[in-house]
Amino acid sequence: MRKTYHRAFGRGGHEALRGMDLVVPAGSAFGLIGPNGAGKTTFIKSVLGIVRPTAGTVRVLGGSPEDPAIRARIGYLPERLHLPGTWKSPAFLATVARLKGLKPDAPGLLRLLERVGLSDAVDRRIGGYSKGMRQRLGLAAALLGDPALLVLDEPTDGIDPMGRLEVRRILQEEVRRGVTLFLNSHLLAETERVCDRVAILADGRVLREGRLEDLARGGARWRVRFAPGAQASALEAAGFVPVGAPASESKGAPGLLVEGAPAEGVYVVDAADVTVLNAALDRARASGALLVDLRREGADLEAVLLGAVGSPGVAA
Numbered sequence: 185m186r187k188t189y190h191r192a193f194g195r196g197g198h199e200a201l202r203g204m205d206l207v208v209p210a211g212s213a214f215g216l217i218g219p220n221g222a223g224k225t226t227f228i229k230s231v232l233g234i235v236r237p238t239a240g241t242v243r244v245l246g247g248s249p250e251d252p253a254i255r256a257r258i259g260y261l262p263e264r265l266h267l268p269g270t271w272k273s274p275a276f277l278a279t280v281a282r283l284k285g286l287k288p289d290a291p292g293l294l295r296l297l298e299r300v301g302l303s304d305a306v307d308r309r310i311g312g313y314s315k316g317m318r319q320r321l322g323l324a325a326a327l328l329g330d331p332a333l334l335v336l337d338e339p340t341d342g343i344d345p346m347g348r349l350e351v352r353r354i355l356q357e358e359v360r361r362g363v364t365l366f367l368n369s370h371l372l373a374e375t376e377r378v379c380d381r382v383a384i385l386a387d388g389r390v391l392r393e394g395r396l397e398d399l400a401r402g403g404a405r406w407r408v409r410f411a412p413g414a415q416a417s418a419l420e421a422a423g424f425v426p427v428g429a430p431a432s433e434s435k436g437a438p439g440l441l442v443e444g445a446p447a448e449g450v451y452v453v454d455a456a457d458v459t460v461l462n463a464a465l466d467r468a469r470a471s472g473a474l475l476v477d478l479r480r481e482g483a484d485l486e487a488v489l490l491g492a493v494g495s496p497g498v499a500a
């Protein structure tokens with residue numbers, strides 16, 4: 185898909201999307217990340233039929249984003265929310281429900297407001313709401329009618345950490361319900377916690393796309409620290425490789441290259457799943473070793489993003 189914004193009264197234009205190709209599997213929690221100006225909002229607006237691609241096609245929920253029946257199954261929280269300041273939230277939600285072709289049901293709307301943590305604010309005018317409260321109201325509007333697809337552009341913008349936790353809980357509930365979640369957030373920790381797939385967009389193109397496990401977490405390698413006194417030979421026989429040891433010296437895991445400064449009691453082990461990991465730990469414990477710390481090796485999403493788009497100076 186391509187999108188060029190044409191300049192008024194001028195020639196040429198700005199290519200916001202330059203051949204973007206992306207499939208979001210149904211039922212996934214999909215995160216779109218990338219630097220400012222990458223084209224994320226343009227892509228979201230194309231998916232929603234708000235912006236028409238210059239070239240290419242968008243299919244959403246098996247149909248066209250311009251089909252009202254398809255649009256009715258999408259919940260959208262825009263990046264910039266425009267809310268009627270003199271209204272109260274139940275009236276606002278009732279109007280959004282009507283616009284979505286739903287019959288507003290007052291107790292249902294109050295339950296929804298309670299779900300997003302706004303039950304104490306139903307009698308106040310929206311104009312007096314904080315940024316976080318406005319975002320929560322926007323989320324409630326997006327959730328109206330139990331959409332099959334939730335498209336959220338910076339949903340936790342302006343929300344405090346406790347509020348973010350609440351929003352995350354709601355999004356996780358929705359994903360468990362079978363909703364497809366499409367999230368654009370500059371808070372990478374947010375994307376990491378909520379999403380199972382991620383695409384990195386830069387300069388109008390998808391640079392990387394895949395399961396978060398595969399992109400970010402390095403998957404199979406674990407770093408383990410044992411209490412002083414553990415028998416190194418027994419640990420190596422159990423598959424643990426001391427950090428800093430050249431691979432050739434490793435008996436337990438041939439081919440495993442372990443970089444880093446040698447640190448007493450610190451080892452890595454490759455284990456494809458938790459059963460293999462626990463079997464290795466059982467072998468270590470059987471030799472008398474005591475586990476002190478265990479963490480998965482691998483880059484976080486920030487490192488993956490920087491690796492894909494280069495340094496911030498280059499990426500901007």
Ligand SMILES: Nc1ncnc2c1ncn2[C@@H]1O[C@H](COP(=O)(O)OP(=O)(O)OP(=O)(O)O)[C@@H](O)[C@H]1O
Nearest residue numbers: 189198199200218219220221222223224225226227
């Ligand atoms: N209506 C428009 N007219 C002209 N250019 C636009 C328009 N909307 C976006 N652009 C340009 O298209 C490019 C992509 O913008 P877009 O808002 O999609 O990026 P983004 O990844 O969402 O950025 P951010 O993270 O800053 O919100 C930018 O260079 C932007 O200036």
